[in-house]
Amino acid sequence: MESGRRTEDVTSLVSEAPASVTLSYDEAIQLSRQILTHHGYSADHADAITRNVVTVQMDDGHSHGLYRLLSCIEMVRQKGVDPQAKPVIVGNEGSLIRVDAQRGNSLLAFEMGLPRLLDRARQQGIAALSIHHAFHFSALWTEVEAIAAEGLVGLAVTPTHPFVAPAGGTKPLLGTNPIAFAWPRPGDFPYAFDFATSMSARGEIELHRRAGESIPPGWGLDAEGQPTTDPTEALAGAQLPFGDYKGSALSTMIELLAGPLIGDHLGHQTRPADGDPETRSDHGELIIALSPQAWLGARTDHYLAEAEKLFAGIEAQGARLPSQRRFAARQRNHEAGGMNIPLALYEDLRALLD
Amino acid sequence: MESGRRTEDVTSLVSEAPASVTLSYDEAIQLSRQILTHHGYSADHADAITRNVVTVQMDDGHSHGLYRLLSCIEMVRQKGVDPQAKPVIVGNEGSLIRVDAQRGNSLLAFEMGLPRLLDRARQQGIAALSIHHAFHFSALWTEVEAIAAEGLVGLAVTPTHPFVAPAGGTKPLLGTNPIAFAWPRPGDFPYAFDFATSMSARGEIELHRRAGESIPPGWGLDAEGQPTTDPTEALAGAQLPFGDYKGSALSTMIELLAGPLIGDHLGHQTRPADGDPETRSDHGELIIALSPQAWLGARTDHYLAEAEKLFAGIEAQGARLPSQRRFAARQRNHEAGGMNIPLALYEDLRALLD
Incomplete structure (x- = not known):
């Protein structure tokens, strides 16, 4: 089978409720590439996006996996991304690498900047990669895990459109502003986290809406600034920051670091693309890499082993x-050689090839 | 008056309940220096600590102001700090400045590293200062605000002793692990935050205990891992992270960055000094500085003005x-030329001179 299963093949593959489809790794790669190029993405962009969404899907990351191909295509339709953009290195001095995505997808710009970021961090001890004027839809953990896979420590932040009210406020102003971190560990997996500084990722609310479920209290306000558990109302109103004023302060920091510091937009200066190519739907991202080797030299292995004591201490408490x-999903799906996705999503993806 | 008011002068100065004492800025400086040198701190350490605690007290920072002189002295008694230690620059390559505090107080090491950190960040765009083997008691905001005062962006993290259970755990393992950030603004004050990644600073629980008040639910667990509102039980049990598993993940990141990354202890590898000079009560700190000028050049003022729109948007929502x-306390106390501290604290401080 060349490019994912056709819809008529699907019924026999339904394995659990809700109805799902099993795709092999290669089938997912091919389906994703085909959809993206069919809608005008250059081969380079299609490859970078595909690597990302299939990697995320192999972790059962349903909110940022293949599901995000729908928004990648919608973005082309709404002129929020240039699917043929060629990223340009616009700065490469000191400990800073700057890549302008030229209103293309962020992932290709990241892949262009990453080797330079790693080199510079190894040389200088700490270095930063800023990505400018990018359409960004993707999980950040793939990026910080790529840094950790090279034995370095990665930290990444980016704003989103204004969806979140600051603590004490009632209206959307801040992005959901994720922060991701990865620390290299022996074995297959790093210590890594990637979370929105809102109580939930926006994608989680969208998934609740698609599933017809209400959202937990504390996630959102309606358009009048009142608490709501209705996902549609929360999407039209405001999300709330996690951890009250502390999460709100962190979210503000993220906007500043990945916005004005690097010469890019604040979340509230952007909005979802609406078909007008002048709409500012692109924004920035900041990725910092730190080199344990630069600090520790011959003591690196010793101190990486010390870090393991912290992880062991956490797990020893349950x-x-x-x-x-x-990571468990990744291992399971790699062993199975593929991934399950909801039938409804599979049908939506296949429909993009019509 | 040379060195703070004597106890018999105090009664007439009581201005509000609870009984308080007014100290001029100069009186506070002199009192602090005198206490520190009386207990064996070198003049350099006494000056650095005094600058810090008086600066914090001028912000009405009661938990990290003059109150902390009590623990600075207790630390000498318990052999947790070398009051005569001379910090040493042990690394000065690439974008990293490393200062070994030699088991002295962290503040003198910070002051030694700061000008180099600023130079390097201006040159390279991003730079890091690590402080090693330090006794650390102080608010971090003074350090990141010193960076912002120079037009740079500052981020600082440090672990503390193991006081906090990880989310889902029951026993102290993580430090209260503060994170502080400052962003330069026109006018007198930066955008700045400094908070513990625990639900509260440990000092806040201590202040509740001193005041005979209970703590809010969610701050702590007793020694059996059960929720408690008794400050004494929480101090003997475990504090809780803010923001559930997200705050817990951030706290873990802070331990890694200011611990094994730089070759220093994890929080749980340290404990409060107990009179044995072999007790590991010292630990590390990591401070990162980023230069808007390095990213923005001639566009710096424009983008700093853009950042102001975010602050205005937050405040416009109330x-x-x-x-x-x-900052309001700072302005008020500067205009008044001094600060109010509780009478009980003043008496405890004066008693240190007996």
Whole structure:
């Protein structure tokens, strides 16, 4: 089978409720590439986006996996992204690497900047990669885990459109502003987290809406600034920051670091693309890499082993490290050679090829 | 008056309940220096600590102001700090400045590293200062605000002793692990925050205990891992992270960055000094500085003005920026030329001179 299963093949593959489809890794890669190029993405962009969404889907990351192809295509239709954009290195001095995505998807710009970021961090001890004028839809953990896979420590932040009220406020102003971090560990998986500084990722609210479920209290306000558990009302109103004023302060920091510091937009200066190519739907991202080797030299292995004592101490209490469910899914799906996705999503994706 | 008011002068100065004492800025400086040198701190350490605690007290920072002189002295008695230690620059390559505090107080090491950190960040765009083997008691905001005062962006993290259970756990393992950030603004005050990644600073629980008040639900667990509102039980049990598993993940990140990354202890590898000079009560700190000028060049003023739009948007909703109460106190106390401290604290401080 060349490019994912056709709809008529699907019925026999339904394995659990809700109805799902099993795709092999290669089938998912091919389906994603085909959809993206069919809608005008250059081969380079299609490859970078595909690597990302399939990697995320292999972790059962349903909110940022293949589901996000729908918004990648919608973005082309709404002129929120240039699917042929060629990112340009616009700065490469000192400890800073700057890549202008030229209103293209952020992932290709990241892949262009990453080797330079790693080199510079190894040389200088700490370095930063800023991505400018990018359409950004993707989980950040793939980026910080790529840094950790090279033995470095990664930290990434980016704003989104204004969806979140500041603590004490009632109207959307801040983005959901995720922060991701990864620390290299022996074995297959790093210590890694990637979370929105809102109580939930926006994608989680969208998934609740698609599933017809209400959202937990504390996630959102309606358009009048009143608490709501209706996902549609929360999407039209405001999300809330996690951790009250502390989460709100962190979210503000993220806007500043990935916005004015690097010369890019604040979340509230952007909005979802609406078909007008002048709409500012692109924004920035900041990724910092730190080199344990630069600090520690010959003591690196010793101190990486010391870090393991912290992880062991957390798990010894019955508490969980972040991302463990994701890593378990990764292992399970790699062993199975593929992934399950909801039938409805599969049908939506196939429909993009019509 | 040379060195703070003597106890018999105090009664007439009681201005509100609870009984308080007014100290001029100079009186506070002199009192602090005198206490510190009387207990064996070198003049350099006494000056650095005094600058810090008086600066914090001028912001009505009661938990980290002059009150902390009590623990600075207790630390000498318990051999947890070398009051004569001379910090040493142990690394000065690339974008990293490393200062070994030699088991002295962290503040003198910070002051030694700061000008180099600023230079390097201006040159490279981003730079880091790590402080090693330090006794650390102080608010971090003074350090990041010193960076913002130079037009740069500052971020600082440090672990504390193991006081906090990870989310889902029951026993102390993580430190209260504060994170502080400052962003330069026109006018007198930066955008700044400094908070513990625990639900409360440990000092806040201590102040509740001193005041005979219970703590809010959610701050702590007793020694059996059960929720408690008794400050003494929580101090003997475990504090809780803010923002559930997200705050817990951030706290873990802070331990890693200011611990194994730089070759220093994790929080749980340290404990409060107990008179044995071999007790590991010292630990590390990581401070990152980022230069808007390095990213923005001639566009710096434009983008700093863009950042102001975010702050204006937060305040337009009736939400508050962090640290505003502190800045208001600073302005009020500077205009008044001094500060109010509780009478009981004043008496405890004076008693240190006996």
